[in-house]
Amino acid sequence: MAADKVDPIHQFHIIKLIPINIGGYDLSFTNSALFMVATVFVAAAFLFLTTSSRSLIPGRLQSVSEMAYEFVGNMLRDAAGTQGMKFFPFVFSLFMFVLVANLLGLFPYFFTVTSHIIVTFGLAILVIGTVIVYGFMKHGLGFLKLFVPKGVPLVMMVLVVPIEVISFVSRPVSLSVRLFANMLAGHITLKVFSGFVVSLSALGALGVAGSILPLAMAVALTALELLVALLQAYVFAVLTCMYLNDALHPSH
Amino acid sequence: MFVTSAFAQESAPATTEGDTHFGTGVPAEAHGAFPPFDPATFPSQLLWLAITFGLFYLFLKRVVMPRVGGIIDVRNDRISQDLDHAARLKGEADAAVAAYEQELAEAKKNANSIGQQANDAAKAEAETARKKIEAALDEKLGEAEARISSIKANAMKEVGTIAEDTASAIVEALVGGKASKAEIAAAVKSVAR
Numbered sequence: 388m389a390a391d392k393v394d395p396i397h398q399f400h401i402i403k404l405i406p407i408n409i410g411g412y413d414l415s416f417t418n419s420a421l422f423m424v425a426t427v428f429v430a431a432a433f434l435f436l437t438t439s440s441r442s443l444i445p446g447r448l449q450s451v452s453e454m455a456y457e458f459v460g461n462m463l464r465d466a467a468g469t470q471g472m473k474f475f476p477f478v479f480s481l482f483m484f485v486l487v488a489n490l491l492g493l494f495p496y497f498f499t500v501t502s503h504i505i506v507t508f509g510l511a512i513l514v515i516g517t518v519i520v521y522g523f524m525k526h527g528l529g530f531l532k533l534f535v536p537k538g539v540p541l542v543m544m545v546l547v548v549p550i551e552v553i554s555f556v557s558r559p560v561s562l563s564v565r566l567f568a569n570m571l572a573g574h575i576t577l578k579v580f581s582g583f584v585v586s587l588s589a590l591g592a593l594g595v596a597g598s599i600l601p602l603a604m605a606v607a608l609t610a611l612e613l614l615v616a617l618l619q620a621y622v623f624a625v626l627t628c629m630y631l632n633d634a635l636h637p638s639h
Numbered sequence: 640m641f642v643t644s645a646f647a648q649e650s651a652p653a654t655t656e657g658d659t660h661f662g663t664g665v666p667a668e669a670h671g672a673f674p675p676f677d678p679a680t681f682p683s684q685l686l687w688l689a690i691t692f693g694l695f696y697l698f699l700k701r702v703v704m705p706r707v708g709g710i711i712d713v714r715n716d717r718i719s720q721d722l723d724h725a726a727r728l729k730g731e732a733d734a735a736v737a738a739y740e741q742e743l744a745e746a747k748k749n750a751n752s753i754g755q756q757a758n759d760a761a762k763a764e765a766e767t768a769r770k771k772i773e774a775a776l777d778e779k780l781g782e783a784e785a786r787i788s789s790i791k792a793n794a795m796k797e798v799g800t801i802a803e804d805t806a807s808a809i810v811e812a813l814v815g816g817k818a819s820k821a822e823i824a825a826a827v828k829s830v831a832r
Contacts, residue, residue, distance in 0.1 A: 399674040401684075412682040419680070420687035427695040434703045441710050443717060449710075456707045476700035484695055503675045505684050510692070571675060 395578035399502055399571070419506070422491060422498045430487040455483065459624060466628035470635050477517065478631070481510060482624040489570060489616030493609065501619075502570040504563060511563035514627045522634040533637040562626055569619050573612045580605040802827045 405416035434455075437448035445453055459479045463471050485501060492499025500506050522530035534551040535544065583601035587594040674680070803823050810818045 396674065401674055401677070401680040407683075413679060414683045414686050416687070417680070417683055419684050420691070423687050423691040427691045431695060431698050431703070434699070434707070438703070438706050438710060441706070441713075443710075443714055445710075453707060453711060456704070457711065476696065476704055479704065480692070480696040480699045483699070484692060503680075503684060505675075505681045506688055509685050509688050513692075567675070 395575045395582065398498070398574060398578060401503075418498045419500060419503060422488070422500050423506075426484060426488045426491055426500060429491065430483045433487075434483070455479075462625060463628045463631075466625070467632035467635055471628065471631055474517070474631050478624055478627055481514070481627055482620055485510070485566065485623050486617065486620035489620055490613075492570065492574065493612055493616060499570055499574055501566055502574055504567045507563035507567040508559065510566075510623075511559040514562065514630055515559045518630045518634040521631075522637060525634070526637055530634075530637050533633055537638065558626075558630060562623065566619050566623055569615050573608070573615050577605060577608050577612060580608060799824075799827055802830075 402418045403415040404418060404421060407414045407416060433448075434452050437446075437452045440446070440449065442449060456479065459482050460472070460475060463475055463478050467474070488500040491497055492502065519530075522533070526532075534548050534555065536547060536551065539547050580601045584598045584605065587598035587601065590597075672678075803820070806823050806827055807818055807820070810816070810823070
């Protein structure tokens with residue numbers, strides 16, 4: 388029983404809440420789906436309710452919403468120019484979704500949506516898919532200039548073009564794995580140190596005294612995880628902006 | 640998709656290793672794989688991600704972003720409006736100051752000219768008064784001189800008669816005869832000359 392609680396992997400288990408099976412595919416409403424709904428609900432409700440007064444002079448919560456909006460807007464404008472602003476709703480949704488999912492995951496007993504590779508990979512594929520579709524739609528085959536850097540001698544092209552192709556293909560992987568691995572590793576570490584506190588304090592007075600160190604570690608790690616949650620949402624959004632810039636201006 | 644399946648394959652040995660490392664000895668669940676790499680959960684997660692994220696995107700695009708953007712635009716408009724207003728007021732104030740200074744300069748100029756005029760008028764008046772007094776003085780002087788000269792002439796005339804009388808008396812006393820009055824007058828005249 389204690390071992391089950393200390394298991395650092397336990398928190399990542401998918402539990403079916405409402406089993407749904409369509410055409411042989413398991414499409415159940417799971418705890419992961421529940422927390423996706425919660426993430427969306429919390430983020431949307433926060434943005435909606437804090438701005439409902441439309442004050443000219445914003446209150447604290449309204450300025451949080453405005454800051455997030457302007458932060459992402461400036462990030463996108465810096466990376467992709469004013470042309471990139473057509474993707475603003477997309478990037479802002481991504482940023483808010485990842486941010487709130489990461490932050491919700493920090494609560495004990497909560498499921499972390501972004502600690503599953505398929506979720507982060509789905510988001511990354513969405514980003515790269517947008518880049519590819521929009522790039523070909525706007526530039527046609529000119530989008531392939533992305534893989535041919537300017538001012539490189541023809542002989543070097545043989546070497547450079549495959550490298551560029553590989554780097555482009557690995558983008559969705561690096562984008563998704565970065566977020567997933569950060570969340571996974573952080574939560575496992577947090578759980579391991581918290582587990583030490585529980586198992587050490589079961590050993591009597593000496594154990595309780597000894598558990599102070601891992602407890603302090605767990606507190607410090609929680610702060611670190613808060614930083615990581617914010618930082619990874621930011622990194623995800625920044626990289627999305629940079630990739631969208633490639634779709635807008637393929638010849639660099 | 641091929642990437643994730645590759646991950647899933649890689650993860651299988653890694654997870655068993657992890658399990659023994661953490662020493663939890665949890666009996667494998669239905670699938671036995673490390674949960675994030677369990678392909679059985681993928682369709683459900685992708686579906687719900689698509690549904691939730693899609694709705695979230697639509698909600699943000701249709702409702703939240705126009706609203707927040709509107710708030711910020713209204714504020715920026717208001718700020719620029721207020722700045723324009725302030726600039727206009729400042730312009731008006733500057734114009735008022737310039738007009739005031741111009742009027743002040745004009746008034747100063749007027750004051751100078753008025754002062755100059757008054758000065759000139761006063762000088763002219765003083766000059767005429769002086770001239771009048773001088774003329775009056777000259778007149779008086781002339782009168783005085785005329786009186787003096789007439790007095791002198793009278794006196795001289797009297798001196799002449801006195802001299803004639805005296806001369807006739809002297810002549811009488813000395814010579815004993817009486818000299819004619821005309822002779823004596825001629826003699827006195829020749830002496831007086």
